[in-house]
Amino acid sequence: MLKRDFLRLLSLMLLGYSGGAGCAEKEDVNAMPQTKKRIVVIGAGLAGLAAARELQQHGHEVVVVEARERIGGRIWTSHQWRDMPLDLGATWIHGVKGNPLTALADTIQATRLNTRYERSMTYNSQGKPLSDAEEKHLDALRDSVSSALEKAQDKNADATIRQVIEPLLRRHDTSSEAYRLINFILSGEIEQEYAGSADKLSAHWYDSAKAFKGGDVLFAQGFEVMTRFLASKLHIELNQVVEAIHWQQAQPSPVRVVTQKTEYVADAVVVTLPLGVLKAGRVRFTPALPAAKRDAIAKLDMGVLNKCYLRFQEAFWPAEVDWLEYVAPKHGEWTEWVSFKRAAKMPILLGFNAADRGRAIESWTDQQIIASAMQTLRAIYGANIPDPIDYQITRWATDPFALGAYSYTPLGATPHTRTVLAAALDNQVFFAGEASDKNYFGTAHGAYLSGLRAAEEILQA
Numbered sequence: 471m472l473k474r475d476f477l478r479l480l481s482l483m484l485l486g487y488s489g490g491a492g493c494a495e496k497e498d499v500n501a502m503p504q505t506k507k508r509i510v511v512i513g514a515g516l517a518g519l520a521a522a523r524e525l526q527q528h529g530h531e532v533v534v535v536e537a538r539e540r541i542g543g544r545i546w547t548s549h550q551w552r553d554m555p556l557d558l559g560a561t562w563i564h565g566v567k568g569n570p571l572t573a574l575a576d577t578i579q580a581t582r583l584n585t586r587y588e589r590s591m592t593y594n595s596q597g598k599p600l601s602d603a604e605e606k607h608l609d610a611l612r613d614s615v616s617s618a619l620e621k622a623q624d625k626n627a628d629a630t631i632r633q634v635i636e637p638l639l640r641r642h643d644t645s646s647e648a649y650r651l652i653n654f655i656l657s658g659e660i661e662q663e664y665a666g667s668a669d670k671l672s673a674h675w676y677d678s679a680k681a682f683k684g685g686d687v688l689f690a691q692g693f694e695v696m697t698r699f700l701a702s703k704l705h706i707e708l709n710q711v712v713e714a715i716h717w718q719q720a721q722p723s724p725v726r727v728v729t730q731k732t733e734y735v736a737d738a739v740v741v742t743l744p745l746g747v748l749k750a751g752r753v754r755f756t757p758a759l760p761a762a763k764r765d766a767i768a769k770l771d772m773g774v775l776n777k778c779y780l781r782f783q784e785a786f787w788p789a790e791v792d793w794l795e796y797v798a799p800k801h802g803e804w805t806e807w808v809s810f811k812r813a814a815k816m817p818i819l820l821g822f823n824a825a826d827r828g829r830a831i832e833s834w835t836d837q838q839i840i841a842s843a844m845q846t847l848r849a850i851y852g853a854n855i856p857d858p859i860d861y862q863i864t865r866w867a868t869d870p871f872a873l874g875a876y877s878y879t880p881l882g883a884t885p886h887t888r889t890v891l892a893a894a895l896d897n898q899v900f901f902a903g904e905a906s907d908k909n910y911f912g913t914a915h916g917a918y919l920s921g922l923r924a925a926e927e928i929l930q931a
């Protein structure tokens with residue numbers, strides 16, 4: 471039986487348990503808390519699963535309520551291609567040293583593959599590998615961009631990245647290679663990483679997150695090995711779209727969580743709704759969230775990163791390269807590609823579209839997206855390369871249960887905004903999720919750590 475089916479069956483068996491937050495795992499009596507709490511965790515992504523597991527291990531009654539028909543949230547491994555599980559959400563553990571996800575992956579002995587930025591090849595806008603002179607030019611422009619941003623970070627007033635870089639761009643004709651190279655740096659190194667547009671990212675705070683050292687690894691069986699492991703002993707109810715959270719209720723059930731189908735009562739709730747869902751007001755809080763919390767939700771922003779996997783009969787690109795980069799004639803168009811040829815021995819390319827461009831192409835048909843991708847690949851590898859034999863494409867901005875890929879810090883927000891987003895309300899409503907993690911927002915490990923932090927808050931409350 472598939473784990474997913476097993477979990478669903480388990481949920482159904484435990485439905486009779488309604489009125490309290492369920493607990494599927496036999497409790498560890500040594501971990502029994504003095505006061506056993508009924509806790510509802512909203513969202514079965516990394517943050518929710520980490521929080522639920524921690525709380526259940528401490529003897530609390532926990533139920534995870536998830537809108538989708540699957541667990542994982544923005545960890546989503548596709549099995550459409552039987553010989554190659556593909557991650558449509560997060561792919562990599564970024565920075566393996568000291569990363570809590572490395573320890574978790576070690577526990578389950580998950581097979582990991584590495585990709586390296588050093589194994590990259592950059593092509594100019596004519597599709598030719600950069601010459602030594604062009605590499606030097608790119609390095610010099612990269613230094614100029616970095617130093618402009620560093621100077622901006624020393625100033626009192628914040629500005630957007632675009633505002634800071636505008637004077638640099640104005641020095642060059644819009645049709646010049648230098649202009650394209652600066653846009654390549656903005657798109658490839660900033661927008662693709664932070665998912666926000668240079669027009670909106672805060673120059674002061676866009677890169678305020680910490681990072682773990684070490685390389686990046688991906689999972690041979692897909693990132694879902696991690697979420698499946700975390701979920702394995704939890705009571706998770708799928709297909710439960712939360713519509714309202716009533717807090718500050720009279721005892722003995724201070725919080726009511728109302729879904730499209732049912733209602734849960736609990737002593738505490740952990741909200742791991744993605745920032746995009748909170749911003750859209752898809753879940754009603756009664757009473758309304760305090761002004762500071764609403765302000766934090768309004769000020770932070772949800773970015774976009776979309777993936778387009780193309781599968782070919784065989785690889786026509788250099789087999790030893792992991793990252794292919796393109797100095798696109800137009801800002802952000804197919805700047806970054808990953809090859810799975812070396813790491814996974816598969817003739818698969820993954821093209822990214824981030825920020826404004828990532829959002830814009832979501833309204834295109836699959837065929838339009840593929841035609842555009844192939845135009846770029848043909849500009850680099852020649853008109854005769856074959857069409858892909860298959861593809862998989864994401865549309866995270868319009869995914870109703872994410873409404874974006876991950877959060878970024880726009881002009882007007884600061885790291886403190888995330889602290890306000892994370893703050894608990896009356897020891898009843900606790901907040902987790904990547905956007906609430908001041909140190910590691912926008913990442914899988916940030917989501918995981920935020921879940922542990924929220925669990926700890928409940929344990930201490």
Ligand SMILES: Cc1cc2nc3c(=O)[nH]c(=O)nc-3n(C[C@H](O)[C@H](O)[C@H](O)COP(=O)(O)OP(=O)(O)OC[C@H]3O[C@@H](n4cnc5c(N)ncnc54)[C@H](O)[C@@H]3O)c2cc1C
Nearest residue numbers: 513515516517537543544560561562712903904913914917
């Ligand atoms: C394309 C892409 C690539 C990425 N690449 C990486 C990477 O390589 N490395 C990395 O570290 N990070 C990466 N990330 C970021 C990482 O995936 C996220 O930061 C992390 O998975 C977020 O976890 P979370 O638990 O905070 O949120 P989620 O995983 O989104 O969990 C929230 C859950 O809430 C559920 N939900 C939403 N609305 C409701 C509702 N009304 N009722 C009930 N449930 C609801 C959702 O369905 C979801 O399951 C990537 C993300 C994307 C989209």
